[in-house]
Amino acid sequence: DAISGQGESGVFTDRYYRNTGPADTHPPRIGRVEAAPATVPLAAFAAGGLVRHAWIQDATWDDGWTFATAALLIETDKLGELAASSVALRHSGGQIFRGVIAPAPASTGLVGMRVDYRVAAGDRSGNPSVSSVHSFVICGSASYGAAGGVNSIALGADSPALGGTLAVDAAGGPANQPGLLVLGTARANLPLYGGQLLVALDSAAAFPLAFDGAGLASFALPVPTTTALAGFVLDLQCGALDASKPQGVVLSNGLEIALCAP
Numbered sequence: 306d307a308i309s310g311q312g313e314s315g316v317f318t319d320r321y322y323r324n325t326g327p328a329d330t331h332p333p334r335i336g337r338v339e340a341a342p343a344t345v346p347l348a349a350f351a352a353g354g355l356v357r358h359a360w361i362q363d364a365t366w367d368d369g370w371t372f373a374t375a376a377l378l379i380e381t382d383k384l385g386e387l388a389a390s391s392v393a394l395r396h397s398g399g400q401i402f403r404g405v406i407a408p409a410p411a412s413t414g415l416v417g418m419r420v421d422y423r424v425a426a427g428d429r430s431g432n433p434s435v436s437s438v439h440s441f442v443i444c445g446s447a448s449y450g451a452a453g454g455v456n457s458i459a460l461g462a463d464s465p466a467l468g469g470t471l472a473v474d475a476a477g478g479p480a481n482q483p484g485l486l487v488l489g490t491a492r493a494n495l496p497l498y499g500g501q502l503l504v505a506l507d508s509a510a511a512f513p514l515a516f517d518g519a520g521l522a523s524f525a526l527p528v529p530t531t532t533a534l535a536g537f538v539l540d541l542q543c544g545a546l547d548a549s550k551p552q553g554v555v556l557s558n559g560l561e562i563a564l565c566a567p
Contacts, residue, residue, distance in 0.1 A: 328430050329428060329429075329430040329432065330430070330432060331428075331432060332426070332427070332428065332432035332433055332434035333361050333362060333363040333373045333375075333426040333427065333428055333432070333434050334361070334362040334363070334434065335359060335360075335361050335424055335426055335434055335435075335436045336360040336361065336362055336400075337359065337360040338357070338358075338359045338360075338423075338424050338436045338437075338439060339357045339358045339359065340439045341355065341357070341420075341422075341439055341440070341441040342441060342566060343441060343442065343532075343535040343536060343566045344441060344442050344443070344444035344535050344536050344563070344564070344565045344566045345420075345441050345442075345443055345444065346443075346444055346445050346565060347415060347416055347443055347444065347445030347446075347447070348445065350407060350408075350415060350443065353405065353407065354405040354406055354407030355405065355406040355407075355441075356403065356404070356405050356406075357377065357403075357404055357405075357406060357422070358397075358401055358402065358403050359375060359394060359401070359402045359404075359424045359426075359436070360400055360401055360402075361373055361375055361400055361402055361424070361426050362400055363426075363428050371396055371400065372428060372429045373396075373426055373427065373428050374393075374394075374426065374427050374428075375393075375394035375396075375402045375404075375424055375425065375426040375427075376391045376392060376393050376394055376404070376424070376425050377391060377392040377393075377394060377404045377406060377422050377423070377424060377425075378391050378422065378423045378424070378425050378435070379391065379392065379406060379408060379420065379421070379422045380420075380421045380422075381408045381411070381418050381419065381420050381421075382418065382419045382421075383411035383413055383414070383415070383417060383418040383419075384411070384413055384417070384492070386411040386412060386413070388408070388409065388411070390408070390409070391425075392404050392405065392406065392407075394424065402424075406420065406422060408420055413449065413492070413561075414447050414449065414561070415443045415445075415447070416443060416444070416445050416446060416447045416538075416561050416562070416563050417442065417443065417444075417536070417538035417561060417563040418442065418443045419440065419441075419442050419536070420440065420441055420442070420443065421438050421439070421440045422438070422439055422440075423435055423436050423437065423438050423439070424436040441536075442535070442536030442563055443563065444535075444536060444563040444564060444565035444566075445562075445563060445565070446459075446460050446465075446560060446561065446562045446563075447560075447561055448558050448559065448560050448561075449492075449503065449558065449559045449560075449561055450494070450501055450503040450542075450558045450559040451500070451501070451558060452477070452500070452556070452557050452558045453499050453500020453501065453555055453556040453557070455475055455476075455477055455478045455484075455543050455544070455545055455555050455556060455557035456476055456477025456478075456557070457475070457476045457477055457557065457558060458473060458474070458475045458476075458541065458542065458543045458557040458558055458559075458560050459473070459474055459476075459560065460472060460473060460474070460560070460562070465528050465562060465564055465565070466528065466564065466565040466566065466567045467528055467529065467530050467531065467532070467534060467535060467564060467565070467566060467567050468528060468529075468530040468567055469527075469528050469567075470525050470526070470527055470528065471525065471526045471527075471528050471539075471562070472523070472524070472525045473486060473523065473524045473525075473541060473543075473560070474521065474522070474523050475514065475516070475521065475522045475523075475524075475543040475545075475557055476520065476521055477520050478516040478520040478521070478522060478543070478545045478547075478555070478557075479516060479520060479545050479546065479547040479548075479549070479555065480516060480517070480518050480519065480520050481516065481517065481518055482516050482545050482546045482547060483513065483514065483515060483516070483545070483546055484513075484514035484515070484516055484522055484543055484544055484545035484546065485511045485512065485513060485514060485543070485544050485545075486511070486512045486513075486514050486524050486541060486542075486543050487504045487506070487509050487510075487511050487541065487542050487543075487544065488504070488509060488510050488511075488512065488526075488539060488540070488541050489504040489505050489506070489508045489509030489510070489539070489540050489541075490505075490508040490509075490538065490539060490540070491504070491505035491507075491508050491540065492504065492505060492540050492559070492561070493505040493506070497554075497556065498552030498553070498554050499544065499547075499550060499552045499553075499554035499555045499556050500555065500556035501556065502542070502556070503540065503542045503556075503558070503559035504540045504541065504542045504559065505540075512524060512526075514543060514545070516545055522543070522545075528564060530567075532566070534564055535564060535565070535566040536563055536564065536566075537563065537564045538561065538562065538563045539561070539562045539563075539564070540559055540560070540561050540562075541559065541560040541561075541562065542556060542557055542558070542559050542560070543556070543557040544556045544557070
């Protein structure tokens, strides 16, 4: 609204202007939304989340403040477990809005979770606008399931990236015994002698291991540079022969990995 204390035409009659025109029908314009890379490391969410910015224009401004409001609309998918949430975007000046994507873990964690996000904006007259979708996969590694004799399996280095090396270390196994590393593309939870089988065998490959006198074993596999594999999820588990156990076999926990883009 505007008030003029003195007229500016004719006989300079004082005038008062009252806002009785038609309501605003133009939604805010979402000019740009900050996209994400194909994969975002798990460490980013441990540190608080992924910050995203959006540039949103609307007609009304007052001393640097806008009457437009905005939010991030977030949808996640982890092994078919779907969730949706929204996070308010805060105006940080210059028509730039800021928000943080920090999805709640699914029942199977965050690693390998696909995240889709959009920006929704509105004005005081209720005119809405929604941006196109941006997506990424949370990459990294996390253990799952309980160990059943081989005390642990973990990455031998940082989370594997395309073009790098998948290095795995197993500890707490039977000394000087052979073993296997099972690597697949899906989880399982099947009772088996020596523990639980945590990798689905219909999509798995097995690689030989050799535990040393300290019960340690290592495995390394080169990771292709194929861009389409960014975010690809793998599940791993180790097993070993152990004659001291009634079943003769012991199993490790599971390890889930999502490959990071370089």
